[in-house]
Amino acid sequence: MSAPAAPTATIRVDGLSKRYGRQQAVDRLTFAAGTGQICALLGPNGAGKTSTMRMLVGLSTPDSGTAHIAGEPVSLGAAVLRRVGVLIDGPAFVPHLNGTDNLKLLWAAARRTWPPPGLRDALDLAGLGAAIDRKVKGYSMGMKQRLMLAQALMRLPDVLILDEPANGLDPAEIRALREHLAALAKAGATVLISSHQLAEVQQVATHIVVMNRGRRVSSGPLADVLAANPAHRSLEDAYLAMTDGRHQPTDAMTEGHRDAAR
Numbered sequence: 001m002s003a004p005a006a007p008t009a010t011i012r013v014d015g016l017s018k019r020y021g022r023q024q025a026v027d028r029l030t031f032a033a034g035t036g037q038i039c040a041l042l043g044p045n046g047a048g049k050t051s052t053m054r055m056l057v058g059l060s061t062p063d064s065g066t067a068h069i070a071g072e073p074v075s076l077g078a079a080v081l082r083r084v085g086v087l088i089d090g091p092a093f094v095p096h097l098n099g100t101d102n103l104k105l106l107w108a109a110a111r112r113t114w115p116p117p118g119l120r121d122a123l124d125l126a127g128l129g130a131a132i133d134r135k136v137k138g139y140s141m142g143m144k145q146r147l148m149l150a151q152a153l154m155r156l157p158d159v160l161i162l163d164e165p166a167n168g169l170d171p172a173e174i175r176a177l178r179e180h181l182a183a184l185a186k187a188g189a190t191v192l193i194s195s196h197q198l199a200e201v202q203q204v205a206t207h208i209v210v211m212n213r214g215r216r217v218s219s220g221p222l223a224d225v226l227a228a229n230p231a232h233r234s235l236e237d238a239y240l241a242m243t244d245g246r247h248q249p250t251d252a253m254t255e256g257h258r259d260a261a262r
């Protein structure tokens with residue numbers, strides 16, 4: 001009797017590579033994230049996090065390797081991307097339109113009838129109040145970021161790919177975002193976030209993938225990564241050890257992550 005097939009991880013990256021000129025931005029990267037997980041993609045500036053996320057949503061094409069979401073290969077316009085809430089580089093808001101009209105425009109691009117199913121909750125989280133009817137050109141950086149989050153969340157995605165979503169948010173907004181992401185994951189969503197805010201990541205992430213110079217240097221359930229070296233009292237300690245060149249990837253961590261992604 002053959003063994004049952006392993007369930008497909010919602011987000012799967014296999015041997016992904018991307019080079020810009022001489023710069024190897026992503027180098028044979030492999031990881032997976034499954035339903036109910038909040039997976040944090042970590043690494044120093046230039047480690048390749050945004051490049052990876054852009055390939056995961058079809059905004060750029062890998063030189064080699066593959067990216068799958070819900071078992072479907074990703075490419076620009078792929079049907080599976082309708083299930084994905086994306087915050088990368090920020091959508092191009094039209095400055096002279098108000099917040100609502102900008103959201104309508106982005107929603108119309110997906111040829112769907114207004115309003116999106118998750119609009120109310122997304123706007124609650126964005127907390128823009130009456131400012132949603134003001135022109136975006138008058139928004140602060142934090143307000144723009146919250147409008148970007150609203151566009152990612154308004155479609156009620158079951159996969160979220162968010163590049164530094166807490167940028168520009170104040171502590172209360174960061175807490176609200178954390179609780180929102182945790183609730184989505186609990187309801188079965190798969191969340192991939194990048195961040196440099198390690199204390200925040202330690203509170204929200206279930207899994208981490210650490211990159212350095214395009215390569216994965218560690219991955220696994222956050223608790224396992226922390227337990228792997230008792231001298232590391234925080235994610236920050238573990239991360240700094242991994243990214244200054246002293247850390248070597250361990251098969252045990254990789255296996256653990258694979259198991260967790262099933």
Ligand SMILES: Nc1ncnc2c1ncn2[C@@H]1O[C@H](COP(=O)(O)OP(=O)(O)OP(=O)(O)O)[C@@H](O)[C@H]1O
Nearest residue numbers: 020023024025043044045046047048049050051052
């Ligand atoms: N469009 C591009 N053209 C040329 N080089 C690029 C391009 N996009 C990324 N790079 C380079 O690829 C490398 C990885 O960049 P990337 O933005 O993916 O890193 P990151 O981990 O997201 O960094 P940060 O934390 O600063 O956002 C960097 O050296 C960057 O300069």
